[in-house]
Amino acid sequence: MMDNSVVIVGSGLAGYAVARELRKLDSDIPITMLSADHGGFYSKPMLSNALSTGKTPQSILNSDAAHMASQLKISIRAYCRVTAINQSKNTLTLANGEEIFYDQLVLALGADQIRLPLQGNAVAKVLTVNDLDDYESFRDALIGKKRVSIIGAGLIGCEFANDLIATGYQVDVIDIGPQPLGRLLPPAGGVFIQQKLEAAGVVFHLDTATQSIDQIGQHLRLILNNGELIESDIVLSAVGLRPRTQLAERVGIQANRGIVVNRLLQTQFSSIYALGDCAEVEGKVLPFVMPITHAARALAATLAGNPTTVHYPAMPVMVKTPACPTVVSPPDFSINGEWQVVTDKDGVQALYHDDDGNLLGYALLGAATKERSNLTAQLPSVLE
Numbered sequence: 001m002m003d004n005s006v007v008i009v010g011s012g013l014a015g016y017a018v019a020r021e022l023r024k025l026d027s028d029i030p031i032t033m034l035s036a037d038h039g040g041f042y043s044k045p046m047l048s049n050a051l052s053t054g055k056t057p058q059s060i061l062n063s064d065a066a067h068m069a070s071q072l073k074i075s076i077r078a079y080c081r082v083t084a085i086n087q088s089k090n091t092l093t094l095a096n097g098e099e100i101f102y103d104q105l106v107l108a109l110g111a112d113q114i115r116l117p118l119q120g121n122a123v124a125k126v127l128t129v130n131d132l133d134d135y136e137s138f139r140d141a142l143i144g145k146k147r148v149s150i151i152g153a154g155l156i157g158c159e160f161a162n163d164l165i166a167t168g169y170q171v172d173v174i175d176i177g178p179q180p181l182g183r184l185l186p187p188a189g190g191v192f193i194q195q196k197l198e199a200a201g202v203v204f205h206l207d208t209a210t211q212s213i214d215q216i217g218q219h220l221r222l223i224l225n226n227g228e229l230i231e232s233d234i235v236l237s238a239v240g241l242r243p244r245t246q247l248a249e250r251v252g253i254q255a256n257r258g259i260v261v262n263r264l265l266q267t268q269f270s271s272i273y274a275l276g277d278c279a280e281v282e283g284k285v286l287p288f289v290m291p292i293t294h295a296a297r298a299l300a301a302t303l304a305g306n307p308t309t310v311h312y313p314a315m316p317v318m319v320k321t322p323a324c325p326t327v328v329s330p331p332d333f334s335i336n337g338e339w340q341v342v343t344d345k346d347g348v349q350a351l352y353h354d355d356d357g358n359l360l361g362y363a364l365l366g367a368a369t370k371e372r373s374n375l376t377a378q379l380p381s382v383l384e
């Protein structure tokens with residue numbers, strides 16, 4: 001049994017950010033990282049622009065688990081899935097039956113890609129990209145192929161569409177909504193980015209759902225609800241994420257959309273914490289890098305003995321669509337307000353103000369992205 005040992009489950013950006021920040025604060029505290037995957041460190045956002053930036057799955061991997069373990073002076077166990085948390089004993093059960101003790105436990109479990117219930121004999125061929133291993137499979141699948149259909153025109157779907165079209169693939173994007181990036185952009189912004197991606201060659205099929213996917217000879221045939229047929233070589237699904245809450249829920253840890261934590265990143269059990277894509281911090285599930293950075297700093301201080309609440313400043317997200325530079329700082333839509341949109345041929349500036357005229361969020365496209373710093377300075381914090 002170790003003294004004050006910290007066990008981190010997950011080796012994604014969240015797990016590594018906590019390990020790194022904690023090591024800066026305490027050079028001795030024993031840290032063990034358990035990961036269901038290879039345990040190496042890489043930047044997940046690079047996956048959706050790797051083709052056009054000339055990165056391979058191998059070059060995206062920054063450092064393997066052994067190198068990270070020696071750099072951070074932590075113990076890393078790769079391909080080691082946690083199957084149960086035994087909260088009353090402060091132990092974890094691994095897939096091989098082994099038990100691991102913790103004093104403080106950090107859940108950095110990430111999120112699963114949602115899979116739509118589709119019909120057809122080729123549904124199992126639908127790919128998703130949510131980690132480096134998925135990406136390697138996707139890159140292998142692309143070899144010798146030309147046509148890719150993407151289900152979902154959200155941030156990840158649009159980024160992959162841009163990356164694929166820029167590197168010579170034919171790309172169809174299907175979305176049930178009337179515009180791309182429907183959760184992030186007002187309609188004028190959606191129209192603008194759609195036009196830019198169309199000018200680059202992307203074909204959108206909006207306001208319709210994918211009904212079935214069948215293997216027809218060498219290719220795949222998608223049938224859409226509006227009756228259209230798309231012939232494709234590869235289908236990539238990017239329709240959203242579901243935080244991984246099951247492991248926590250099985251031991252009675254509260255979960256809504258994500259694992260429920262307070263501003264200390266603490267679940268209702270004082271020695272169990274969560275952050276990153278799996279966590280819901282004061283009602284907010286924010287599956288992006290910047291919230292992880294802020295949460296990891298606060299959590300590391302808490303784990304090192306100095307209880308520290310997380311604060312989120314405004315955290316704009318760059319959409320990696322070079323065909324249409326885009327940056328968004330989504331407002332809290334639960335606050336009454338409306339978009340004020342200025343569009344010209346070079347860009348769209350959409351500002352979301354509340355009823356008192358306070359700026360709550362923005363969406364900037366094309367030339368309007370140059371206002372980013374100025375506008376970000378005017379935004380309220382996401383969590384004070």
Ligand SMILES: Cc1cc2nc3c(=O)[nH]c(=O)nc-3n(C[C@H](O)[C@H](O)[C@H](O)COP(=O)(O)OP(=O)(O)OC[C@H]3O[C@@H](n4cnc5c(N)ncnc54)[C@H](O)[C@@H]3O)c2cc1C
Nearest residue numbers: 010011012013014036044045082109110276277287288289
């Ligand atoms: C293609 C793509 C592009 C993106 N681009 C951007 C961007 O431009 N900007 C931005 O801000 N965000 C972006 N994001 C989101 C961002 O990458 C994520 O928010 C972030 O990487 C999530 O990190 P995480 O550590 O919470 O989860 P993950 O990286 O998913 O890590 C979860 C870890 O938990 C492990 N695990 C899960 N269950 C278990 C278990 N039972 N036992 C042991 N280990 C387990 C997994 O193996 C994994 O190591 C992008 C995401 C994708 C998919």
